[in-house]
Amino acid sequence: MSEIPTVDLEDIASTDPERNALAAEALRVGFGDYGLVYIRHHGVDTAQLERFYRTLTELFSRPEAEKREWARPDVWYQRGWTPPNTEQAVVAGGQPDFKECYFAAPMPLDPRCHLMFPEIYAENSWPAGADAWRDDYLALGQRVHAVGMQLLRACALALDLPAESFAAGTEGAPHVTRALRYLPLDASQVGTDILWGEEHTDFNLLTLLPGGQFFDPSGETCDRPDAESGLYLRTRPTEEHPRGRMVHGKPPAGCIVAQVGQQLEILTGGTYLATPHVIRAPKSPGYTRTALAHFIHLHSEQRLFPLEPFLTDDVIRAYGPPVLAGTYGLKTLVDIGLAPKVALEKLGYRHYDRLAAARA
Ligand SMILES: [Fe+2]
8 A cells, every 4th residue: 555645536526525525635645745646537548648658759769860850949948859968957966867858738828928938838849740649649638637627626625725726827827748758778877876857846836647658678668677766756854754755656556646846835835745756767777768747837927925824924934925937937947957047037127228228
């Protein structure tokens, strides 16, 4: 039995208050202590996901020159292919993750935000001749988005908040679905401090992880190559464990994962915990892993500050001053090395040059 709670979406949807209460308790413990829950009865089509991963592996095994054509440095890699060694975790001190990615937005985006944040609200772009893959990509993204929206409503109710407290601020937001491939280590890299993903917390509202797939050195699908590789999360620090505990995230068969991001931690004044997590690489060379992650965001014009019921002096000190979700996201993209520092010049008054011209 896993110590991380499993939430059954049928309990959430049930008209039986006892089943609703079960789900609420699982969400309070999961999101409160671990920042993560497993989800049963999520409706994600596993055959579609397997097909998607097979094509992803084929696309990512193409020559780098071809993949470069799908890369979008002009939109800070927020769409299309992200080459390895592009993004780094904020606390990693320059150690980039050992992965390559693809980004696409499966939901309609607010056109007004496109004017203010053209990179973050960019149109999707796709490899030529991969229409079936694109369709699977968008359908999977939309399905896990719907799961996430159900969870956002349930986890608001679990804290005695109105159901729409978190969900209402997500319409038209820059939700993005990321396809990833963690890269094979060679014999000299195995057992070093190279990680597939350095420890970090996600900067969005809620992340959905519909389950990854390992591939052996010959390219065949396989089970986890050793007991230690994969996702680890850091639990909330306690008196007994002041640095938290590292817990291996291994969803029960058929379950997917939902994870709290920084925005949900801020809105709840820390009641829900943005999970620090790390992806450990296998102990043998040549293995790869594909994964899909869907990031639900707050709309860029939403105020990012703890909601009224959570406001105490300590919470205000910890999470103030308020900022907008859009400017928060912009700052984060600079911090993780995807957006240039000059992007921050958007913040504050920008028209001294106009004044200078008028005075000339
Ligand atoms: Fe993450």
